[in-house]
Amino acid sequence: MSSGNGARRKVNKQQHFNDMLASDPEIQAEIQGFFNKGRAYVKPSNGEWSIPNPNLTLSHRGEEHQRLQELKASLNAVKNQLSDKDVQVWHQHTSATNWAGKVIGAVRSAANAEICTQAWCKFYEILGTFPLLPKEALQVGELNTVHLCEAPGAFIAALNHYIKTNESTRYCDWCWAANTLNPYHEANGRGTTIADDRLIANTLPWWFFGSDNTGNIMTQKHLLDLQVFVSNMCRVDLVTADGSFDCQENPDEQEALVASLHYCEVAAALFLLSAGGSFVLKMFTLYEHSSVCLLYLLNCCFHSVTVFKPATSKAGNSEVYVVCLNYESKEAVRPLLSKLIRNYGPHLADREALFPNSLIPESFLREHEEVCSYFHTLQVETITENLELFEKVTAEQRQRLDHIRVCVVQEYLQRFQVTFLPKSRWVSHNTVIPACSAGRLLGQKKLTGSFNERRELQTLSWRERIERSCHATWIQRHSTEDRGTGSMLEGPLSSCQMDSWYVIIGPALPAVRNSPFCEGGLLNQLNEALMDTAVDWTRVPSCDSCHVACAATILSEVAVLCPIKADTVGSNKKKHCLVFGSRSVWGACESQVDDLVVSVRAEPSFPHRGCGSLHDGEPLYQQQLLDCVMFSLQTLSSGDALLLPVFSALTRVTAAFVLCLHLCFRSVTYRSPPSSNVVGMVLVCVGFCPDAGARLLPFLTEVRAGMSQFLRQEEGAGKNPPCEGDGQVLQFVPMDGLLTGGLTEFLWHLNSEIIQRKLHLLMQSQ
Secondary structure, rough: HHHHHHHHHHHHHHHHHHHHHHOOOOHHHHHHHHOEEEEEEEOOOOOOOOOOOOOHOOEOOOOOOHHHHHHHHHHHHHHHHHHHOHHEEEEHHHHHHHHOOHHHHHHEEEEEEEOOOOHHHHHHHHHOOOOOOOHHHHHOEEEEEEEOOOOOHHHHHHHHHHHOOOOOOOOOEEEEEEEEEOOOOOOOOOOOOOOOHHHHHHHHHEEEOOOOOOOOOOOOOHHHHHHHHHEEEEEEOEEEEOOOOOOOOOOOHHHHHHHHHHHHHHHHHHHHHHOOOOEEEEOOOOOOOOOOOOHHHHHEEEEEEEEOOOOOOOOOOOEEEEEEEOHHHHHHHHHHHHHHOOOOOOOOOOEEEOOOHHHHHHHHHHHHHHHHHHHHHHHHHHHHHHHHHHOOOHHHHHHHHHHHHHHHHHHHHHHHHOOOOOOHHOOOOOOOOOOOOOOOOOOOOOOOOOOHHHHHHOOOOHHHHOOOOOOOOHHHOOOOOOOOOOOOOOOOOOEEEOOOOOOOOOOOOOOOOOOOOOOOHHHHHHHHHHOOOOOOOEOOOOOOOOOOOHHHHHHHHHHHHOOOEOOOOOEEOEEEEEEOOOOOHHHHHHHHHOOOEEEEEEEOOOOOHHHHHHHHHHHHHHHHHHHHHHHHHHOOOOOEEEEEEEEOOOEEEEEEEHHHHHHHHEEEEOOOOOOOOOOOEEEEEEEEHHHHHHHHHHHHHHHHHHHHHHHHHHHOOOOOOOOOOEHHHOOOOOHHHOOOOOOHHHHHHHHHHHHHHHHHHHHHHH
């Protein structure tokens, strides 16, 4: 009885505490202020803020503003107190102290929101706070939006949710287009490319990656082509730009590092928007002269400019959104815009300043300094408070914080009228399995340790970094059995739409930096190792402790799996296996395997030593691999087998070759190569289907013609074919075809085994 009474007293005490907090006007005022962290620029009535003479722009060096630099130094001094904090521990702590920490989960549950991330909640908050959608567009019932640097697509999903659950917009005819760094382009780096392709994989026709297929908005041709891509829109009502890249290794200079990207995003928005349109731009601190110029330009081009910090943006970071309403018109800004586009590119903010100090009115600088001071105070207060709570959180502080987090959720749901949207009305209907499924985020960099520890890590050799990595145990483990015994593609695949295939050509790959078919961190470790030119990376010493594959064993497996053939008189015929490899290795085993005829042909040449970072992206290697596939489809008979070695299958082209084999064979698996010093895998394909091969050959012939054309151009120019060239076949099977079925999973395991084996052998060699 005493125990029960004690529990009731504890519950009543907690309820009393919550009731007291709920009625506390100070807390209520704090929560209201939490949702109103914004500062609007107030323009002078005399029209002093106007677009400067284009002849005076981009012709002077930028000058530092003393007051703003003092704010920068002050903020960095506070942030430097975090340098010795483990990033994961600190992130866990700030997530627990974040007032809006429960909002994402609540929205996901209450609204059934698509891609319900922090970005979704931030943009939904902006939509509910500002009249972003022009009245003219809503009156005619037609809305057109363009989303720059948009991956993974949360802004699009949030806008879709907003349009379809609000009475004033639910019947609006909405058309959208998006741009982002192509997560499937092998040359896009890990620090700049968003891995999450959940929306992209299922809405590819709406995404613009440009003629070079990279999706890089910071190239002039890309911008001009984007205008053509959206030319079906009679007007563009809203442009969003959510771009950034990884600045974790140099956080003090984040603003300067992303300045050129912000310039390109602004130029693109001014180029695309129609009069009366809106623009939302993610920025960070606004202390540098480049940011001063950019904010002044935006104030000259839009009737209203507000720097806004959404409640759902972590209060301790520098992220802010510049919300620009009612675009004057492209005509008003055309002379300056023409000059911006002529100088458009990744170094736009690294050269001369957009405007010299003399062209920026003092009245604007005063307004801008007030904006910067306001957000500086907010961020410093949050970091300081988090540092204090990191040392110790009292029970009363935890109770108060938990209650506030619940109140913030209630305020968010009520303030922005977040309502349920059935999955049938989502942007994506999820018919294609994205490459990021099962936790496979392309190239996503997982930070560990403190900033100081990560800086120290960069001074170590690649071997030492691997020894400290999460993959260390797996890489250093010796292999005791053949690879690939548990991974298989069962075919022949019949659901592939070959009539939708098309060839994509772009600039030749300089390297393979990420892949939809491999974990990015693992590939990055291999690329770091490849920079050590002391070793021939295509052939490395074998490991005496590792299992060595036996050619006779592989052929025996093939003989068991191959269907029995009968000749015209009913007698069993010998099974046939085409092998691309060394005759001395494979031919000598033929007599050891009954009922199997082995034909041996030369295997594809592995990439030249100087182009190791291209992996299977080397054009000459890809052409030779294609030749092997085409020869197989032309010569094999029904039920025959094929053994084809691959260096790796990281690129979309090589992945498509594997898909072709999946279409033509009853089963595809892989085994370690018998020649232990050749690092790759042997694809074991059994049960050939001639009809599928016949359908594929005409299209593969066209692909080969494209490859040959570029190789001939390189040879004619006296270039080294394996490494250089103006163009390359980047893809010939649409990504939705490569992401269908079990192919992605198969390639994931294949490449992981190959990279593990390469790194293992390299770690053994000194």
